[in-house]
Amino acid sequence: MNNLHLSLTEFRNESRLLKEARSLIRAQVFARIYVAALHTQGLAVDEAFGAGISAHRFALATRKYSKNLIFQLLKYLEYCIRVFFYYRNKNIACVNVHSLGLLPLGMVLKYVWQASLVYDAHELETETNSSKGFRQRLGKWLERKLIKHVDMTIVVSESIADWYANEYGIGRPPVVLNAPNQRALKKNNHFREQLGIRDDQIILLYQGGLMAGRGVHLILDAFKARHDHKVVAVFMGYGALQQDIQDAAALQQNIFFYPAVAPQLVLEYTASADLGISLIENTCLSYFYCMPNKLFEYAMAGLPVLVSNMKDMSVLVSKNNMGAVISDFSATGISWAIDDFLTQDLTAMKANAYRVACEHAWEVQEQKMLAAYQAIGLGSRHIQGASQ
Template sequence: MKNIHITLTDFRNESRVLKEIASLESFSIFESYIVIALSSGDLPFEERISSRSVVRRINLISRILPKNGPFQVIKFFEFMLKCIFMVKKEQAQVINIHTIALLPFAWLIKKIFKVKLVYDTHELETEKNGLCGLRKRISKWTEAKFIGSCDLVIVVSELIADWYADTYKIERPLVVKNAPRLRHQDKKDLFREALPILPEQKILLYQGGLTKGRGIHLILDAFKVREENDVVAVFMGYGDLACEVQQTAKNHSNVFYFPAVAPSIVLDYTASADIGISLIENTCLSYYYCLPNKLFEYAMAGLPVIVSDMKEMADTVQRAGFGMVLSEYSNKAINAAVDSLAFCDLGSFSCHAYQFAQANAWERQEKVMLEGYHRMLTR
């Protein structure tokens, strides 16, 4: 059997999909795996992941068209038409999609080629940040119309699974948390080796997407008014706010920017910090119910964390006892939390963090995922 994953990205740092394919491959669920992605000027059209897995990036003729609405629709239809031809050529038996926009076409592929359909959502798709108006109404209609046709639905947190089951009256989706593989992560010092950070300065790390709604401005504003340079903030990632972080770093000696690194080495950099932070803002239900991968990465590196009061993330940190939950997001409150963690004995926090990481490592998530695939394939 063949398994095809379709994504509307250029497949650059897709750690979750890579882990899923590696697990499926390790247990020989399928004979081969193809990821269909969008082409990018700096990435090859075909890239081998392993002996049985390959990424194929589709070059769109319509890419030369402008980026506004109607032309984007033309590009989307060209992409999906080429996906349909590729599914036919490869004779795949299971199709995975990773975004709601692909649901109608995936349904069509399922009907035409009699394949199994896996809807692997990376967040609460119809309630995500920035989705509003007509686009939100179309998304809600699309998901309600087609989710019942999926053979397996996978989500990233318990509250999101409850929401899908309650909203659409479907079988409760499989919860596969976005955690790294279990490892003993030794402390590193990569940030101090690359950046002018003093040995006595503690490092507060934000890693992940540098986009709105992630608390980037909250952290930047708090560090702009810190009077002491005993703690520095390092932002590691990419996104629309990267330039703003870089500009702040030029003007404030306690803020640093570091570009995103490959998933295979990200934990080495995580382990080069002292504290992790995730101030997700309550801008949408998807964020309120989120359980971000950075939380598991911080924990695997033994970092205590400062998190915002988003329901599942806050409950998780409080139950596991490896950090602080902020209910107020003023500069004063953020800096007080930073000081509270930076200058206390972090041993127990670090121990609890790693215990949480062990209990939720990818090896645990992998078992849940594989059981779901076995049930789907034997129906």
């Protein structure tokens, strides 16, 4: 009995999907897990990710065409056809879709292959910045029509679970947070050693996607205006705003850029900082309800965190005294919040952050996920069949 995960990404750093797959293999829910992704130059067509897990990246003939609606539909249709024929004889008992756009394909495969269907919603996709006007109406109509036919929906925050239950009148979906595996608390010094940061300077780390809506320019402006170098900002990641950060780093002695590292090394580098910052901007409901993985990565490395006042994120930080919530969302407000942060008991915050990270670690999320699979008939009673 095998499991197929559908992704419209190139499957480079899909840490959540890989954690789920490895947990399902370890628990013997499935014998093999396949991932269908998209190919691009420089990536292997077929790649193994440990025992029982493999990805196939489809090199679509239509991918070179423009991004207008007609060609996008052709690309989607080619992907659907190739997925169907490639996996049709691989004993797929469960199909997981990792985006709203793949729900129609997942629904077809569910009924043609008589498989279970899991909708793994990584965000509140119909309430994102890119989902506006006709696209949003179409997305909500599609989701409303199809979600009642899936066997299980998994979401990434408590507020998103409430939204789905209220919006579509379905049972409240299980919440599986995007948290890292538990890790011993261990300090590293990679940034100071590789970037030339002094031992007496405090490192405020931003890690993750360097894109709009994450407060990147606000942090840059705050540090450009600071007159001392007691606190320095390190940006680690990749994205559209990388050049802006590198330009600022070339001119400012308190701003540094470090390229993204492999997922398995992220926490090693996170533990080289002193504080973490996650400034998701309240530009859409999906962001307001988010629980970003970097929040838990900071905490697992024992970093007190400075966060914006997004609902679930700010409640977690305030309730557990593991950092501070920014109320004045401006460059001046951020700078003031950093200075005020340094007057707090950071030792206690560090201990609280690590405790919260362990309480919500992937080992805990894994059990919630496996219980949800068992509830739809894909748990312990299928373990024996998983070896077939």
